[in-house]
Every structure is written in C-alpha cells, then in structure tokens.
Amino acid sequence: MTKNYELMKGNEAIAEAALRAGCRFYAGYPITPQSEILEYMSANMADRGGTFIQGESEIASMSMLWGAAACGERVMTSSSGPGYDLKQEGISYLSSYNLPAVIIDVMRYGVGDGEITEGQDSYWIATKGGGHGDSRQIVLTPASVQECADLTYEAFDLAEKYRTVVIILSDGGISQMIEKVVLPQAKEHDKTKFDWAIKGRKKADEPKVKVTNLDRSMDYDEYDDMMRKKFVTMHDEEQRWEEFMTEDAQLIFVAYGISSRVCKSAVRYAREEGIKLGLIRPISVWPYPEKAFSNLPESCKGLVTVEMSLSSQMGPDVRLATKFRVPLYGYLTSKYVPKATELVEYCKNILAGNEKELEVL
Amino acid sequence: MAIVRKKPEMIKQQVGWCGGCGHGIIQRLIAECCEELGLAEKTIQVVDIACAYWSIDTLNVDGIAGPHGRCAAVATGIKKVYPDSNVYVHAGDGCSYVIGLSETCYAAQRNIPITMIVVNNGIFGMTGGQMCPATTLVGDKTVSSKKGRNADLTGEPFDMLSIIENYHIALAARGALYDPKHINETKRLIKKGFEYQRDKKGFSIIEILSPCPTNWKLSPVLSMEKIKNENEQIFPVKVYKDNGGDK
Numbered sequence: 216m217t218k219n220y221e222l223m224k225g226n227e228a229i230a231e232a233a234l235r236a237g238c239r240f241y242a243g244y245p246i247t248p249q250s251e252i253l254e255y256m257s258a259n260m261a262d263r264g265g266t267f268i269q270g271e272s273e274i275a276s277m278s279m280l281w282g283a284a285a286c287g288e289r290v291m292t293s294s295s296g297p298g299y300d301l302k303q304e305g306i307s308y309l310s311s312y313n314l315p316a317v318i319i320d321v322m323r324y325g326v327g328d329g330e331i332t333e334g335q336d337s338y339w340i341a342t343k344g345g346g347h348g349d350s351r352q353i354v355l356t357p358a359s360v361q362e363c364a365d366l367t368y369e370a371f372d373l374a375e376k377y378r379t380v381v382i383i384l385s386d387g388g389i390s391q392m393i394e395k396v397v398l399p400q401a402k403e404h405d406k407t408k409f410d411w412a413i414k415g416r417k418k419a420d421e422p423k424v425k426v427t428n429l430d431r432s433m434d435y436d437e438y439d440d441m442m443r444k445k446f447v448t449m450h451d452e453e454q455r456w457e458e459f460m461t462e463d464a465q466l467i468f469v470a471y472g473i474s475s476r477v478c479k480s481a482v483r484y485a486r487e488e489g490i491k492l493g494l495i496r497p498i499s500v501w502p503y504p505e506k507a508f509s510n511l512p513e514s515c516k517g518l519v520t521v522e523m524s525l526s527s528q529m530g531p532d533v534r535l536a537t538k539f540r541v542p543l544y545g546y547l548t549s550k551y552v553p554k555a556t557e558l559v560e561y562c563k564n565i566l567a568g569n570e571k572e573l574e575v576l
Numbered sequence: 577m578a579i580v581r582k583k584p585e586m587i588k589q590q591v592g593w594c595g596g597c598g599h600g601i602i603q604r605l606i607a608e609c610c611e612e613l614g615l616a617e618k619t620i621q622v623v624d625i626a627c628a629y630w631s632i633d634t635l636n637v638d639g640i641a642g643p644h645g646r647c648a649a650v651a652t653g654i655k656k657v658y659p660d661s662n663v664y665v666h667a668g669d670g671c672s673y674v675i676g677l678s679e680t681c682y683a684a685q686r687n688i689p690i691t692m693i694v695v696n697n698g699i700f701g702m703t704g705g706q707m708c709p710a711t712t713l714v715g716d717k718t719v720s721s722k723k724g725r726n727a728d729l730t731g732e733p734f735d736m737l738s739i740i741e742n743y744h745i746a747l748a749a750r751g752a753l754y755d756p757k758h759i760n761e762t763k764r765l766i767k768k769g770f771e772y773q774r775d776k777k778g779f780s781i782i783e784i785l786s787p788c789p790t791n792w793k794l795s796p797v798l799s800m801e802k803i804k805n806e807n808e809q810i811f812p813v814k815v816y817k818d819n820g821g822d823k
Contacts, residue, residue: 240657266656270649271682278646278679282622282653285640290653304643406657413638413654415620415661419585425632426640428625 220397225363225390228398229319229383230255232364233291236371237404238317239265240283240290242276246298247331248387249321253293273298277305284314285426287412289371289404293319295387296329299337306380307346311428313411313445315374315381317367318352322386322472324523324550333387333473334550336524341384342501342532351446352380353453354501356471360394366498368399377449378411384500386523388473388552449502456504457496460486463514464493466544466562469533470521471497474553478521481558492562500529505536517542517565520573521558525549530573545573584611586619586637592630596796598753598786599695603631605759606666606693609767610637615662615774622651624667624676626702628695631666645676648683651690662770664691669783670700673710673736680736684743684779691769692781696750696811697788698733705791710734713806718791733810737783741816746778748816752785752808754800765815772820780820785811 223231230252233241241256253269260267266283270276276292284290294302299320309316320341324334341354353373357363363385370381407414413424425432433441460482461467468478475496485492491514497504508518518541520530527545534543546553546561564570584607591600610616621639623632624647632639642650647665655663665672672680672694683690699718700706706720711733715724741748747769751762762784769780785807787799794802 240653242653268652268656268686271678271685274643275646275649275679275682278642278649279653279656281642281646282640282650282655283657284653285650286654286657288657308643413620413640415618415638415654415658415663417617417637419616419636423636424638426638427629427632428641 220395222393223360223396224251224393225357225360225385226251226321227255228360228364228396229367229385229390230259232367232399233317233371234259234263235399235401236289236368237402238289238291238371239263239404240280240288241265241292242268242270242279243292243294244270244273244276244298246295248323248333248391249293249295249319252319273301274304277302280316281305281308281314284309284316285413287406287409291317291319293321295321296323296325296337297327299340303344303346306344306352307348307350308428309380310345310350310352311348312426313378315378317370317374317381317383319383319385321390322384330550332550333523333552335386335472335474335522336528337384338500338522338524338528341382345380349442351449351501352382353377353449354382354384354499355455356384356498356500357389358472358475358496359389360392360396363389364396364398373453377445379445379449384472386472453499454502454504454506455498456507457498458507459494459496461493461495462512463491464512465491465514465516466519466565467493467495467511467515468519468521469495469497469529471500474521474523477553477555478558480555484555485559485562490559490562490566503532503536508533508536511541515541517544519544519546519562519565521546521553523548523550523552527573543573544570584608586610586616586635588636589634591634593627594790596787596789596799598697598784599627599630601753601759602693602695602784602786603634603666605763605766606664607635609763609770610662613767613770613774615770618660619662619664620654620658622647622654622663622665624671626668626671628666628668645671645674646679647671647676648679648690648692652683652686652688655688655690662773664693664770666693667695668701669694669696669698669708669711674708677736681740684740684745684781687744687778689773689776689778691766691773693766694781694783695786696783697786698807699788699791701788701791710736713810735811737781737816740781743779745780745817746772746820747780747782747818749818750783750785750811750813750816752803752813753787754804758813768820777820785813
C-alpha cells in the first residue's frame with residue numbers, strides 16, 4: 216500500500232499547502248517560531264515558478280505583497296510576535312483596497328520581544344488589529360498539522376471570495392509539532408482573471424486600474440456601504456467551530472489551537488471519572504463562532520476559557536457570544552502549555568463552588 | 577524639418593499640482609519617454625501617497641499607490657509578477673530617502689530592474705512644507721525649521737546617490753529642470769532608465785532637482801534660480817553610475 220500522508224511540521228504543512236493552493240509570491244523576514252515557513256518557501260517556491268524574497272523588514276515584505284497582490288497573484292507572508300506587529304501597516308492597506316492575501320501569525324508568548332516559545336496572547340492583535348481604521352480580516356486557528364494544511368489551502372479561496380486578508384493564527388506548539396498530514400491536491404491559479412487587478416497591458420481605450428488606499432472607482436458612501444455589507448456577510452457565513460462531547464456537559468471548555476488539544480484530553484479524563492465536560496473549539500476567531508453558543512445544553516453550568524495568555528483575550532468574545540448570560544471561568548497559563556489533569560482539577564473546583572468567575576477582561 | 581511637440585496620449589487629464597511645480601514637467605517627460613520607446617501599453621506606475629500621487633489620476637496606465645515610502649518594495653512585488661512590464665516609481669525625496677530609504681536601498685541591493693524617479697524638491701510638499709532631513713539645505717526655512725535648518729539639531733542634507741551608486745545597479749544619475757538644456761538631459765536619463773529596464777540590465781534611479789514654489793515661498797523663476805545657485809552645490813547634476821553597457 217502506498218502511503219497517502221506525509222510526516223511534517225505544522226509550519227512546513229502551511230508552506231506546502233500554500234504552494235499547492237497556487238501561492239506564487241512569498242516575502243517575509245525570519246523570526247522564531249515561524250522561520251520554517253520562510254525556509255520552506257526559499258527552497259521550493261522557484262521550482263513552482265513563483266517568487267521568494269527574504270525582505271529587508273516585515274514592513275517592506277508587506278509592501279512587496281501589496282504590489283504582487285494588486286497584480287492578482289496568490290500571495291502569502293508569515294511572522295510572529297514583534298514581527299507581526301510590523302505587518303499591521305500592510306494589513307490595513309491590503310484591506311483598504313480589498314486585496315486578497317494570506318498572512319500567517321505563529322504566536323509566541325510575551326510582550327516586546329517576549330519568548331520564542333508558544334503562546335496565545337496575540338489573539339487581540341489578530342482579531343481586533345489589522346492596523347488603523349475599520350477593517351475586518353478572517354482569522355482561522357489550526358489545532359493540528361492537518362488543519363495547518365487544510366485551513367491554509369482554503370484561506371486563499373476565502374481571500375479571493377471576499378477580497379479580504381485571511382490570517383492563519385497558529386502558535387508555536389501547533390507549528391513546531393510533527394504529525395501525519397494528507398496534503399491537498401496541487402492547483403494552478405490564473406492571476407489574470409480579476410478585473411480589479413493591474414496587468415500593465417493597456418490599449419489607450421481600455422479602462423485603467425488604479426490601486427490606491429481607498430477604492431476610488433466608487434463613491435465614498437458606496438464604498439462604506441460595500442465594506443459594511445462585506446463585514447456582515449463574512450460574520451454570518453464564515454463562523455467555524457468544532458463541538459466535542461457538549462451534549463450533556465456540565466462545564467464546557469472554550470479553547471483553540473494548542474490549548475484545545477489539551478482540553479480534549481481533559482474532557483476524556485474527566486469523563487472516565489464521571490465528570491461531564493465538553494469543548495467548543497473555535498476554528499474561526501473572527502468571525503467569532505457565536506452560533507456555537509446559541510444552543511448550549513440545559514446541563515451546562517458554565518464555560519471555561521483556556522488560553523496561554525496573561526489576560527483572557529478570548530473571554531470578552533465568549534461573553535458577547537453568550538450575551539453575558541452564562542458564567543465564564545478562565546484558566547490562563549501564560550507561557551506554559553496547560554496540563555489536562557490540572558484542567559480537570561480546576562473544573563472540579565468550579566463544580567464545588569470554589570472558583571470565581573473570570574474578572575479581568 | 578520642424579520639430580513637432582504634441583502632448584503624449586498617456587496624459588488624459590489636467591494635472592493637480594501647484595503652479596510652478598516640477599512634478600508636472602517630470603510627469604510629462606515620463607509620458608514622452610514611455611511613448612517614444614513604445615512602452616506605454618506595458619507601463620505600470622507606482623506613485624507615493626504624497627505630491628506624486630496626482631499622477632495616478634492623470635496618466636492612462638495601470639497605477640498603484642501604497643503606504644508612504646514603500647514605493648520601491650511595491651514596485652519589486654509588481655516587477656516579480658510581471659517581469660516584462662515597464663514598472664517605474666514616481667516619488668519624492670521624503671518617500672525615497674527618508675521614511676523609505678531602506679526600501680530604496682534594498683531594491684538597489686537586489687538590482688530589481690525597475691526605474692525610480694525621485695523628485696528632490698528639498699521639502700515635504702504634500703503635508704504643508706516641513707523640512708526634509710535628507711534634502712533641505714542648511715539655513716532653509718520651512719514650517720518645521722522656522723528659523724532656518726540648523727545643522728546642529730537636524731544634521732545636514734546628504735547626497736544619497738553617493739551611497740546608492742555603490743550597489744551593483746545599472747544607472748544612478750541626477751538631473752534638473754531649471755532650463756531647457758537640463759530638462760532635455762533629464763529626459764535622456766529617464767529614457768535610459770526605461771531602456772535599461774526593458775533590456776533587463778538592472779535597477780536605475782534618476783533623481784531630479786525640482787522646484788516647490790508654494791512651500792519655498794518663492795516665485796517659480798526665483799525657485800529655479802535657487803536650484804541652480806544653491807541646491808546644485810550640494811546635489812551635483814551628474815551621472816554617478818552608468819553600468820548599462822556591461823551586461
């Protein structure tokens with residue numbers, strides 16, 4: 216039997232899936248723990264007929280992306296922590312003219328330089344960031360190497376469907392682990408198919424394309440109206456999540472990425488002891504999967520957000536999704552990956568009435 | 577035979593610049609060079625979101641503006657996707673030498689075959705006439721150096737072409753606009769830049785000493801005199817590097 220899978224790191228799966236999705240332009244700057252993406256692109260992009268550039272900065276890399284995306288090419292960049300901060304200028308500009316692009320943020324823990332190890336404290340900048348001004352980007356969170364490949368592959372289609380930036384919000388844990396992955400089929404992309412893209416081949420009587428920081432091909436109010444409708448459509452259509460043993464659960468974890476994997480183990484351990492836990496795993500964190508919270512089981516006494524951060528960055532989104540009606544607890548582990556056994560103990564304490572609800576938002 | 581001067585077809589509408597500004601002359605030279613070389617239909621313009629921006633409306637070619645200062649990086653992205661297009665940057669000295677110096681230098685370092693046309697008018701024009709760290713002359717009064725530029729506080733203007741010429745590029749040169757002779761010479765430099773790009777010889781940068789009567793608070797004629805008598809002393813009009821014949 217021929218094997219249909221590969222053993223890959225999350226970062227490598229992201230890079231290979233991007234190439235198979237037809238990504239033919241990558242520019243980025245090295246930073247741990249995402250450098251394997253850049254390295255993989257440097258080794259493989261030319262063979263697929265594309266361009267790899269190791270930029271002089273994240274800012275310049277984003278501007279190169281802006282140029283290539285404006286040409287209709289499938290483009291991607293990746294970064295982490297302080298490097299991702301520098302991408303905000305470019306995200307704002309890409310969003311202003313509605314240029315499709317895929318941006319990978321492999322979260323590392325901490326403010327400033329922080330640590331080079333996994334964390335989940337870049338949730339805010341990924342979901343509420345994107346630079347100045349009103350703009351929204353779809354943000355997807357893989358929890359396995361397989362999902363690194365699948366979500367990245369699909370991200371390019373989503374980016375073009377809505378003409379938006381799509382962010383893959385991974386973390387050092389998911390991106391550095393090695394797992395089996397079934398890679399998607401390679402496909403080619405036709406960069407000339409968009410009427411909004413610049414091509415540089417214009418007869419004098421053809422309409423020209425102007426790519427600027429506001430789409431001035433339309434009236435300002437018309438532009439605002441289009442943007443608002445786009446945000447609403449993406450919000451309503453692109454909520455994704457996984458439910459795990461929630462039907463009869465007394466407490467339901469809410470976790471994504473590396474933390475969600477530990478939560479799954481915790482649910483299994485707890486059920487061996489007869490404690491009914493469950494998990495809602497957001498896959499999209501913008502739009503936040505509010506629909507997942509609309510029909511919580513009668514048995515549910517509370518939700519427990521589990522995050523590798525100092526503040527509960529996702530907590531406010533859970534509170535909004537539940538309209539503040541469901542008690543919310545927070546298990547925050549900063550730079551340490553949570554332990555399943557400790558999560559079970561924490562839930563036992565909640566059920567015994569010994570834990571306070573999440574206070575600081 | 578009479579010399580016939582006709583307006584390039586690339587120029588579709590009135591320009592948006594102030595009276596006496598050099599940008600309009602430069603845009604006209606760019607359009608003439610594109611048409612004379614038969615490149616009009618494969619040209620993509622990259623403009624900075626400052627005074628050069630008006631060109632995106634005026635010229636009938638695909639155009640792109642982006643974050644302030646990032647023109648050379650934006651042009652790099654475009655040139656990689658469409659290597660046979662004529663990709664040029666029209667930007668100011670603030671974009672190219674101040675906030676975007678890194679992008680300019682690294683486009684040169686990679687020898688990306690684009691043509692950068694840098695308007696050196698010694699001032700931040702679009703934002704209302706502030707001092708340009710790279711090009712405002714010592715003593716010149718601006719709205720952010722009201723008593724005249726003080727070298728002790730802000731350093732001195734610097735000839736960036738003297739750095740950029742050291743990269744392995746095709747062309748680095750400076751032109752001026754203060755008389756027809758210099759305008760014609762500047763046009764020859766721009767044309768040479770486009771030719772080197774067409775022939776894949778590498779990166780070219782043409783800096784142009786250009787007047788900003790509005791913010792200099794001088795008449796157009798006196799502005800041209802200032803360039804000739806003062807600015808050119810710091811920023812010599814010359815070819816720094818012409819490597820186009822080498823490969």
